[in-house]
Amino acid sequence: MSLLIDVGFDPHIIALAMDSNLRPEKPKQELDHEEEGIVEISPNGRYLRYNEILGSGAFKVVYKGFDKVYATEIAWNQMLIDDDLFQSSLTIDKLLSEAVLVKSLKHENITKCYDSWVDDENKTVNMITELFTSGSLRQYRKKHKGVDMKAIRNWARQTL
Numbered sequence: 001m002s003l004l005i006d007v008g009f010d011p012h013i014i015a016l017a018m019d020s021n022l023r024p025e026k027p028k029q030e031l032d033h034e035e036e037g038i039v040e041i042s043p044n045g046r047y048l049r050y051n052e053i054l055g056s057g058a059f060k061v062v063y064k065g066f067d068k069v070y071a072t073e074i075a076w077n078q079m080l081i082d083d084d085l086f087q088s089s090l091t092i093d094k095l096l097s098e099a100v101l102v103k104s105l106k107h108e109n110i111t112k113c114y115d116s117w118v119d120d121e122n123k124t125v126n127m128i129t130e131l132f133t134s135g136s137l138r139q140y141r142k143k144h145k146g147v148d149m150k151a152i153r154n155w156a157r158q159t160l
Contacts, residue, residue, distance in 0.1 A: 039051045040076075042117070045068075046115070047067055048066040049065045051063070063078065074114065074129065074131050075111075075129045078125075079125045079126075092125070096116070103116065114129065115127070116128065
């Protein structure tokens with residue numbers, strides 16, 4: 001079994017690079033009221049977000065989404081930034097730098113990041129990643145209680 005790592009958001013990462021393409025200049029596309037279940041569209045119009053929550057953590061909520069170009073489901077990771085943090089360009093720059101770093105990672109056991117941007121209007125940072133429906137490692141362990149220690153060691157070795 002391979003271990004899959006979701007690198008998620010870490011607001012304390014050291015800024016590595018700043019990609020100006022992450023702050024889209026064009027306005028959001030209007031939602032077509034006939035498309036049921038769609039609550040948000042990415043600035044480039046490629047990704048759709050549904051109101052179905054797949055998971056949440058301390059910093060983000062993960063929604064089910066759809067990639068119109070490849071006709072595949074995706075995970076739309078959204079982090080709400082409070083007013084004080086949003087006004088700090090250093091904080092936003094660090095988050096965007098992390099997105100640049102995550103997009104550059106290429107490994108079969110690391111969740112792929114396809115796109116990211118800051119939504120100034122809604123004060124969110126968004127990342128589009130591949131979707132995994134099998135759940136987290138914790139959920140897997142709870143479901144399969146008799147996992148051999150050798151397998152657990154193998155998973156741990158893959159994360160290092």
